[in-house]
Amino acid sequence: MEKPDSYSYHQLFDMIxxxxxxxxxxxxxxxxxxxATPNMQEVFGFTLEEAGKRDAFDVxxxxxxxxxxxxxENLLASKQSNTSEYRVITKNGEVRHYECKTTPLPDTKDYLQVVSIRDITDRKLMEMELERQKNRYEELQKSLKNYSQDLSSVMKLPDLEARIRSELESVLPGSNPELHTIHPEKADKNAQQLPQISVGRMERVDNKMIIKIGERNGHAYILSIDASSIKEEMETxxxxxxxxxxVMVFENLNVIENLMNQLETAIQSRESPQWVLRLLFNLQEQQRMTLSGDLHDTVLQDQIDLYRRLESLLNKYEIEKESKAKLKQIEQGLLDSIHQIRITCNELRPPMLRELGLERALENLFEHIQVTSTYKILxxxxxxPIPPLTEEQTIGIYRIVQELLNNAEKHSKASILKFxxxxxxxxxxxVYTDxxxxFNEVKLNPSFNSMGLTSMSHRAQSLGGKMEFISKPGSGLKASLELPINDERSLA
Structure with a gap:
């Protein structure tokens, strides 16, 4: 290959x-x-003569x-090229990330080494940011899981206030959460507008994020946090x-308080509490349906939107292998979250129960559970066909079956379940057997230690039926449910 007439090889080399x-x-x-190439002398602020008098690792x-x-030391001993990543301090005091490939020349005088260095600061910062986002996402998911589990033991409003305050202070430092109790007629002019906010909806008012938790005894309960504590979309x-x-627990606490008052009145007047039980379960189903719809229409859609945007990013841009792998982990995490939310929505509101009927809905439930369970379902x-059942009876039977499956999963250690x-x-x-x-017969007595059995019994009682349990250690469990069909007892 001939060099161009206008440039010498030396000039071309200097240009490169x-x-x-x-x-x-x-x-x-x-x-x-x-x-050292001129650009290296420029970055580190020394001349070639100065560089020859100092250790290259000083920077x-x-x-x-x-x-x-x-x-x-390993390179000199092995005589093999190696690649390293490290940080350096430039002449301006800035910390930058570099990748260095060193090729030893052992046969040369003074054992020379050729060093190729490239700036990877942007890539490293992106990797660190991806790792931070991944860790933050996992932290938020873990927080929601723990919070939802802890709410099952919340029985009083002060406990709920303390729990949400603790969670916000832990996950959003500097949020300064406050729960305000506002009476619309007694509040000042600015506060009078707060009770008009929709329950559960988050709105910004000045430098605060405001959420209306609910209403109780004519007062609006408003949660506020400092808006500056929310740094990114996933936190929102x-x-x-x-x-x-x-909101769901707050409303349930209100329902429980009201029902306890009604139940006390019913007992004192010697009325049957069946209607109270029916009211309790109907309200519970309504809350489940509302929560399922809210999760599906808001949180699930937000997760799907984030997933699609990430998928588009992966397909649209060329991304280095390591960064792409981290993005793929986040993408898989989003898919897992979407799948879990859909499962939760289906558990809260069984899909197509009314359209499919009880038999087909139970078959679908068993098929779904069978995939991940260690026991066999017969x-x-x-x-x-099954005689016509009311919608209330159908959902009641379905919920009892879910509770039996939940008991088998957590406690029974059964290998075969029969319905x-x-x-x-x-x-x-x-009739259910496993x-x-x-367990001991003492657990068959209504108590807080057998809330699952009590809940099933109350569910059957609310429909005018009854449920019986027979069990002893080592002999499994037999549960019998009996409900009247087309009988006024079921609607009493």
Whole structure:
């Protein structure tokens, strides 16, 4: 190949060295610089003569120097090229990230090494930001999981206030959460507008984020935090989800308080509490339906939107392998979250229960559970088709089955679960048996230690039926449900 007439090879080489983004140097065994490209001299602020009098590692960040010294010793001993990543301090005092590939020349005088250096600061900062976002996302998901689990033990409003305050202070430092109780007629002019905010909806008022938790005894309960504590979109989504959980529990506490008052009145007047139980379960189903719809229409859609934007980013831009792998982890995390939210929505509001009917809905439930469970489910139906059931009866039976499955998953250690449906003299009957570890008869008595059994019994009682349990240690569990069909008892 002939060189162009207008340039010498020396001129072409200087042109490459002066304008190349990579930096090159040649150092000896003592790390004294023999040669350095002009751009390297510019970045580190020394001349070639000055560089020859100092250790090349003097510009390396102190925390990385020992690591590089060992790498250099290994390179001299092995005579093999190696690649390192480390931080340096530029002449301006700025910390930058570099990737260095060193090629040893063991047969040269003073054991020279050719060093190729490139600035990877932008890539490292992006990787660190991706890692930070991944860790933050996992932290927020863990927070929601723990919070939702803890709410199951919240029985009083002060406990709910303390729990949400603790969670906000922990996850959003500097949020300064406050729960305000406002009476619309007694509040000042500015505060009078706050009770008009929709329950569960987050709005910004000046420098505060405001969420209305609910109303109680004519007072609006308003949660406020400093808006500056929310730094990114995922924290906004987290706060919205936290608010939905809190609103649901707040409303349930109101319902429980009202029902307890009504129940006390009913007992004192010797009235049957069946209607109270029906009211409780109907309100519970309404809350489940509302929460399912809210999760589906807000949180789930936000997660799907984030997933699609990330997917578009991965497809649209060329991203380095390591960064792409981290993005893929985040993408998979979003998919897992979307899947879990959909499962939660389906558990809160069984899909197509009314359209499919009880038998098909139970078959779908068993098929879904069977995929991840360690036990086998056998389902038999002695009546086909199942006599017409009210929607309330259908959802009641479905919920009892869910509770039996939940008990088997958590406690029974059973390998086989059997569900049998039949009809006897105008009554719907379902018999459940398993080969689990069973339990003492004392647990069959209503108590807070057997809330699952009590809940199923109350559910059956609310529909005018009854539920019986037979069990002893080592003999599994037998549960029998009996409900009247087309009988006024079921609607009493």
């Amino acid at each position: 060295m002066n304008h190349k983004t990579h930096m090159f140097s040649i150092v000896d065994r003592h790390r004294r610089t023999i040669y 390396v960040h102190p925390d990385d120097r020992e690591y590089l010294l060992k790498r250099h 989504i987290w706060l919205e989800t936290l608010a939905y959980y809190t 389902f038999t139906n002695a009546i086909s 049998h449906i039949e009809c006897e003299e105008g009554s719907f009957r379902m 080969d689990g570890i069973g």
